[in-house]
Amino acid sequence: MGIMVEEARTDLSDLVRKRRAQLRLSLRALAARCVDPEDPDAGPIWTHATIGNLESKTIKAPGVPELRALSVGLDLPLSLLQEAAGAQFFGIDTVWSADRETRTMVHDYWELDPDDRAKIRAIIESWGSRERRGDTP
16 A cells, blocks of 8 residues: 655645736736735835745745735735635635635545535535525624
8 A cells, every 4th residue: 555645735826827927927027016905015025036936836835914915916816815825835725605605614625525525515505695594794
């Protein structure tokens, strides 16, 4: 019996690399755009070298300010970057309901068998949106 080696996730690295290419930005140009919107006076908080390391998957997990700055630099929703970082660095997959109103985070969701994934989706769907449950804020 062989030893299973878990393949490293690259969700955030791939997202940054692909979006930077779509925007036709150099590493330096992207770094200049990456300002945390909650602390704009701090200026850019990513260097071109660090973004290059992120794209090549040789970086530690970024924090929330770094992800906020990337969301500005890449013109993408913060939640998309958080989900990609969670998957790449922590093995946590975000699973959404069909109506995109409810989500849950599941460790190694895609490693589960199809029946177990279906059970998780059924749980999410059973919660559904507040309107479907009859709850009001």
